[in-house]
Amino acid sequence: MAKQELLGLNGNEASAYATKQVNPDVVAAYPITPQTIIVERFSEYVADGLVDTEFVAVESEHSAMSCSVGASAAGARAFTATAANGLALMWEILYIASSLRLPIVMAVANRALSGPINIHNDHSDAMGARDSGWIQIFCENAQEVYDASITAWRIAEHPRVQLPVMVCMDGFTISHTMENVMTLPDDAVKKFVGEREFIRVEGHMGEAELRLDPEAPLTMGPLDLQDFYFEHKIHQVDAMDDALEAIKDVDEEWAKVSGRGYGYAEPYLMGDAEVAVIGMGSAMGTVRHVVDELRQEGVNAGMVKLRLFRPFPAAELKKAVGRVPMLGVMEKCISFGAPASPLMEEIMTAYYHDKEKPMMANYVVGLGGRDVSPAMIREIYGSLLKNRKAGKVSKPMSYIGVRGD
Amino acid sequence: MSKARTWKELPKGAVSYRSSRDYKTGDWGVDAPRIDQAKCVKCNLCHMLCPEGCIAVREDGSPEPDLDYCKGCGICAKECPVKAIEMVRK
């Protein structure tokens, strides 16, 4: 295992620092709160000659993603970062990046989508991009951001995957909060990420690596109509399925190098839990703290932190949830008019065909950056315990901390 | 026609796998150019101005239309400076 250095970094800096160590070929980015520090730090690395990346200070997020697509198609390792409205502006190109099978890595400092305009954290931006064909990793703290910002390249470029990856961190709570981060030496990171791998495809002029090369020309992004579009979408389905395996392999390899291993869904005190909360991101640290308190008070509480949202790790999630009878799904997003919020819908779908499954209730918290306090989480556990006692879910959907609700 | 490829047989990334040379557009039009080689001054304008690029230039500089692709637009006949090209029914 490589010798590590402890640095004080916020989530944005952890992302920028890891990306500096990866030294990608092209970074195209545009400032937006709360991601801006990533672009700023990275520009400093460029200005100081610490990386030999081509930095393109584009005029919009749409162009940030478009430039990344052009660069990645031309064989570059391409990185960008964004948040909220910036991610929304990229929307169209997100789908194209994944369909072109371009292993772009993007940091997303999750922020509420307008309107009204708000700069603080929730997951409405990334949740909106959940069907775009990107792999989505949600981090709990700056350390996870650092680690994921390195492993993301190996996952994206895995020959069976070849898909773009979003490394999501909660805006401000992670992006702007200084934490202790264990970092590997540059050469260990360099060795771990290696060189970008290309798959070979049979194009109209012969076999070639999937990239723009004047000596082996390919046509990338043709007009694809009724007779082939569907088949190409199945390619993406297949790659997402394969990604579940590949991510595990890459994470295991990273654990050997760094000593830090991550599961897709991490259980905490779930063995004998009667009530549990599942969720993603920084709030799960607060949930863990509340679980500890409840345990001391004699409540058999547990929790599951979900780290991977796309591909959705249904099997691992169920394994982590185990036999808990009452599960609360806590999330920072609303899907207007839907029967539940996105994470709840995924989990219920995952369990639908099972005979044995927990009762479930959905709790929306922290929209627009509203603090998710221990008191609110206690309220959720209180509600779960009440349901457990009654043997039924009295209120399937609750908005926690809303005045008047 | 051969059987359409299954998703497993298609190249990843949706890259194209056939040249459009395999797609003949010669049946689009009703007319095709007939070149009077005796009149032709080998200026190559017909080659340059053909949207299909289907008027080849032979070794000696004379033009040779490939009717497999000719859509019969008639630009070559109209633009020929010596009127050596005539559009005729295919």
Place this chain on the structure above:
Amino acid sequence: MSERLTMKEAARIPDALAPGHRMCAGCAHPIVARMIMKAAAGRPTVVTNATGCLEVATTIFPFTSWDVPWLHVAFENVAANASGIEAAWKAQRRKGKGPLAKYERLNVIAYAGDGGTYDIGFQALSGALERGHDFTYVLMDNEAYMNTGIQRSGGTPIGASTTTSPAGKVIPGKTEWKKPIMEIVVAHEIPYAATINPAWPQDVLDKCRKAFDTVGPKFLHAVIPCTRGWRYETSDTVSIARLATQTCIFPLYEVERVKGRPVWRLSGPSASIAKRPESKKPVSEYLEPQGRFRHLFRPKRNEELLKFIQEGVDLRWQMLQERCA
């Protein structure tokens, strides 16, 4: 000075845009694109194409007409795609690895139509020009959204009837002038910009060579007559294009940056007209054969509007000559 590619030499260069594409019969797009690709032959070239007629009709899966590496992403972002391709080449060159590393220059060509340039792609174009990427942007201007069925764009000329600026009982087609895209592009202080017309193939080849030999962002504005949208016989594409320059509604010129200043220069046919103003044809000769301007002539001539258009063309031609003086 760029090494000249004569038409005779060009005629012997195999087309990088293969036949079998599905552009309409008589379309000017492939005529101009073939010339450009001939001028690019021998240089390591990557093409990126905005959504539009040229993109759609040359790459219907599983077929493609492009024998060079080619990328389409979306409608409004071709200049950003080109920026990324150029950045990837620069990075590979700097790091000395990857297949693009060996090229001293990479000839990145971005094709876009008028919709993708004047309108939806305007921001990405402006950004890429300002950042100074080394690429050639080609505006294939057929003066409306032809691919979606002839809707007006910022590049549609005044008086033209389109499906969203139809000539009606009250409104005679589009009421606004074409956006002065060349002036706007030149204002970005780029090293080279030129207008090109398929009716003068040697001029097209010369300007392409000059563009490809110039480092930095270059802009070529091509007039692309459209048989369906402009409504004329398929055989008339080149003659209509020729009239566009002969009437000075689409003059041929180039703008080079010399010692920091833009130097405007009329090219062959337009320079001749400037020398012999009596050879300038009235704009009605260009408008009348086109169905999109039919309402200006039938059932009776709209003398007032024709005069207004002629005066506007004259004024713009006068201003261009002053810049070129």
